[in-house]
Amino acid sequence: MFKHFTKLQWQSFFRSSSLGKTLGVKILMGFFAIYMLASLAMGGAGIFFMLQKVFPDIDPLVSVNRFLVYWILAELFLRYFMQKLPVMDIKPFLSLPIKKSSLTHYVLARSTVSFYNLLSVFFFVPFCIVLLTKGYPALNVSLWFLSIVAITLSINYINFIINKNDKALILVGALLLGCYALDRFDIYPITEHIGNLFYTLYENPVWLILTVLFVGCTYYINYNYLRNRIFLDTTLKKKTKQVVASDMKWTRRLGHIAPFLQLDLKLIWRNKRTKTQVFLSLAMILYGLVFYTMDDFGSTSPMLVFVGIFMTGIFLMNFGQFIPAWDSEYYSMMMSQNIPLRNYLESKAGLIYVSIVVMFLLSVPYVYFGWEALAINFSCALYNLGVNVPIILFFGSMNKKRIDLGKSAVANMQGVSAVQFLVGIPLFGIPMILFTVLNYWVSFQVAIITLSALGVVGFALRNNLLDMITRLYRNKKYRMIAGFKEKNS
Amino acid sequence: MISVQNLTKNYSGQIVLNLESLEIPKGQSFGLVGNNGAGKTTFFSLLLDLIQPTTGHIISNEIRVDQSEAWKTFTSSFIDESFLIGYLTAEEYFYFVGELRGQNKADVDALLSTYEDFFHGEILGQKKYLRDLSKGNQKKAGIVASFIGNPEIVILDEPFANLDPTTQIRLKGIIKDLAAQQGVTVLVSSHDLIHVTEVCERIVVLNKGEIVKDIETSTKTLKELEEFFSGSTSTIA
Numbered sequence: 001m002f003k004h005f006t007k008l009q010w011q012s013f014f015r016s017s018s019l020g021k022t023l024g025v026k027i028l029m030g031f032f033a034i035y036m037l038a039s040l041a042m043g044g045a046g047i048f049f050m051l052q053k054v055f056p057d058i059d060p061l062v063s064v065n066r067f068l069v070y071w072i073l074a075e076l077f078l079r080y081f082m083q084k085l086p087v088m089d090i091k092p093f094l095s096l097p098i099k100k101s102s103l104t105h106y107v108l109a110r111s112t113v114s115f116y117n118l119l120s121v122f123f124f125v126p127f128c129i130v131l132l133t134k135g136y137p138a139l140n141v142s143l144w145f146l147s148i149v150a151i152t153l154s155i156n157y158i159n160f161i162i163n164k165n166d167k168a169l170i171l172v173g174a175l176l177l178g179c180y181a182l183d184r185f186d187i188y189p190i191t192e193h194i195g196n197l198f199y200t201l202y203e204n205p206v207w208l209i210l211t212v213l214f215v216g217c218t219y220y221i222n223y224n225y226l227r228n229r230i231f232l233d234t235t236l237k238k239k240t241k242q243v244v245a246s247d248m249k250w251t252r253r254l255g256h257i258a259p260f261l262q263l264d265l266k267l268i269w270r271n272k273r274t275k276t277q278v279f280l281s282l283a284m285i286l287y288g289l290v291f292y293t294m295d296d297f298g299s300t301s302p303m304l305v306f307v308g309i310f311m312t313g314i315f316l317m318n319f320g321q322f323i324p325a326w327d328s329e330y331y332s333m334m335m336s337q338n339i340p341l342r343n344y345l346e347s348k349a350g351l352i353y354v355s356i357v358v359m360f361l362l363s364v365p366y367v368y369f370g371w372e373a374l375a376i377n378f379s380c381a382l383y384n385l386g387v388n389v390p391i392i393l394f395f396g397s398m399n400k401k402r403i404d405l406g407k408s409a410v411a412n413m414q415g416v417s418a419v420q421f422l423v424g425i426p427l428f429g430i431p432m433i434l435f436t437v438l439n440y441w442v443s444f445q446v447a448i449i450t451l452s453a454l455g456v457v458g459f460a461l462r463n464n465l466l467d468m469i470t471r472l473y474r475n476k477k478y479r480m481i482a483g484f485k486e487k488n489s
Numbered sequence: 490m491i492s493v494q495n496l497t498k499n500y501s502g503q504i505v506l507n508l509e510s511l512e513i514p515k516g517q518s519f520g521l522v523g524n525n526g527a528g529k530t531t532f533f534s535l536l537l538d539l540i541q542p543t544t545g546h547i548i549s550n551e552i553r554v555d556q557s558e559a560w561k562t563f564t565s566s567f568i569d570e571s572f573l574i575g576y577l578t579a580e581e582y583f584y585f586v587g588e589l590r591g592q593n594k595a596d597v598d599a600l601l602s603t604y605e606d607f608f609h610g611e612i613l614g615q616k617k618y619l620r621d622l623s624k625g626n627q628k629k630a631g632i633v634a635s636f637i638g639n640p641e642i643v644i645l646d647e648p649f650a651n652l653d654p655t656t657q658i659r660l661k662g663i664i665k666d667l668a669a670q671q672g673v674t675v676l677v678s679s680h681d682l683i684h685v686t687e688v689c690e691r692i693v694v695l696n697k698g699e700i701v702k703d704i705e706t707s708t709k710t711l712k713e714l715e716e717f718f719s720g721s722t723s724t725i726a
Contacts, residue, residue: 243578243616243617243618258588259585259588259589262585263574263577263585266576266577266581267576270576270618271576329571329574329575330571330572330573330574330575331571332534332537332539332568332571332572333571333572333573333574335537335538335539336537336538336539336561336564336566336572337561337565337586337589337590338561338562338589338590338591338638339561339589405575405576406575406620478539478540478541481539481540482540485571
């Protein structure tokens with residue numbers, strides 16, 4: 001039975017539409033994955049020497065064991081958001097002559113080969129190799145490693161037992177913070193004690209049995225739970241939420257773009273991918289800290305223009321680059337309805353304007369790093385308003401890849417094509433070059449004023465620019481409709 | 490109302506639609522039947538200017554649909570589920586469409602109240618997004634949305650598929666009423682010969698993109714259609 005399942009798994013992977021993506025996207029995604037795993041492996045190899053340097057009196061293995069509790073809690077936390085038991089996949093098998101117990105085993109076994117389990121393997125294998133080269137006893141190290149794998153698997157199964165229970169999440173979060181607080185304020189050396197427990201796994205590898213038993217237990221609990229719930233109306237049912245509708249009366253005041261604005265707000269709020277992007281955008285306001293706290297740049301470096309454009313324009317880029325693909329699911333309806341394309345675009349632009357203002361206001365505290373910071377961010381916000389909004393809408397007219405709104409935002413490359421990579425060049429390149437040249441040959445003030453002035457001029461001309469862009473969208477209408485219909489892109 | 494001249498559509502050299510001429514007068518209930526790939530949806534997509542004709546054009550109410558957008562004000566349609574906005578509730582969707590067609594909430598509510606029968610209590614006040622409704626209920630919502638704003642032309646692609654028997658019967662009544670009482674030109678495609686013969690005054694049969702039959706509906710029509718589709722269609726084409 002498992003042979004069949006494995007074969008199907010293989011086919012579903014290689015025939016999945018995500019594998020049929022454009023080559024560029026594939027290479028990029030592969031690159032990211034390799035980069036992540038490589039940095040984990042490097043970290044695993046390097047941590048021994050790092051710990052040796054920071055805590056010269058303590059055996060690095062002891063320190064690692066102390067941090068293990070954080071690793072476990074953090075992993076639980078991460079998995080809570082990212083990992084889901086792939087139960088939906090067994091729906092087609094329900095009516096076939098396959099025992100429900102094998103289906104359950106299959107689902108659970110499949111979850112062992114998940115990306116999240118690889119993370120700790122990639123970290124701890126290099127670490128253990130370093131340990132071996134340093135002369136730690138091979139038997140102890142390898143059995144300790146097996147314990148770690150067992151613990152990882154337990155985390156894997158515990159996560160499914162938790163099964164998106166908010167209370168458990170709060171508990172994990174509280175434990176994480178609690179451990180840290182106890183340690184940090186020297187109340188109780190909790191990590192040391194837990195660390196000792198893990199160290200025992202190394203000293204006395206017999207305890208490996210305990211961790212393996214624990215995996216067995218968690219597996220069995222999951223199995224028992226699932227086995228009795230493989231029915232269409234229990235585990236396999238998609239959850240539908242009750243809608244809290246609001247008629248958003250306040251948008252009425254905005255006149256002719258009101259219906260579109262309402263639609264856009266609902267689009268953003270009621271779909272996973274767009275909603276995540278809002279939070280991501282808000283979090284990106286912290287991006288400046290990376291640059292402003294580094295002294296190498298000075299207070300008038302072109303890099304800070306990059307940061308300014310990025311922070312005030314993050315929503316502009318995240319949301320704007322996929323206009324009008326956000327509406328791709330129902331684009332043919334939009335095109336056959338009595339819709340003035342211009343109002344449609346105007347509403348999108350309005351939304352982006354608001355986001356730029358909000359992001360600028362959030363960036364005001366950077367004035368702490370000097371008035372230049374505020375000046376740069378302000379001129380960048382103006383530049384975004386006047387110049388980058390039309391640019392991103394212009395590039396949007398080249399979008400013809402569908403986006404399914406239901407999919408999550410994490411590592412979701414749907415809708416991505418070369419356009420998304422090219423658009424960065426004018427968005428960042430032009431203001432950075434302008435600023436660099438003027439700042440170098442004339443002065444900082446002139447550079448800043450020029451950027452702001454360009455923004456103001458662009459904003460004043462926005463009606464003409466929008467007219468031009470509308471014409472462009474009209475010309476590309478058929479290509480967009482056809483493109484948005486293709487599901488496997 | 491609608492007039493078609495030398496309309497063809499090719500996809501990489503293959504002709505999927507070839508209509509020399511077709512006139513649909515105002516207020517006619519017009520049925521389009523044909524097997525899969527006969528060109529029904531292609532014709533409707535051309536009518537809605539969703540695809541470009543290879544040659545020829547369609548004139549709707551003296552407006553060339555591929556040149557002006559003025560036809561949008563008096564034409565409405567429901568082709569498939571992709572005409573629905575999944576993250577809206579049914580009410581929100583109706584109001585949105587109403588807004589686009591110059592109808593305020595009260596107008597839309599008034600219209601919806603006449604379709605309460607048709608909805609059968611499964612569409613309004615459900616607190617569910619359209620994407621979470623069943624296929625049949627999605628269809629109901631889409632069909633009724635196409636009646637909002639007093640359109641002069643209503644285009645429905647396979648409206649009877651996925652509907653339960655009660656709703657099918659009610660929909661037939663609605664379509665007949667639209668054409669007979671309100672003078673709306675209704676274009677319907679279907680795979681169900683009984684339904685089209687009941688609803689439509691005129692039935693056109695498409696086969697491989699060409700018109701092979703153009704019938705004024707009478708008592709003999711159903712038999713004629715059944716004979717046509719049970720025999721080998723290729724000999725006639």
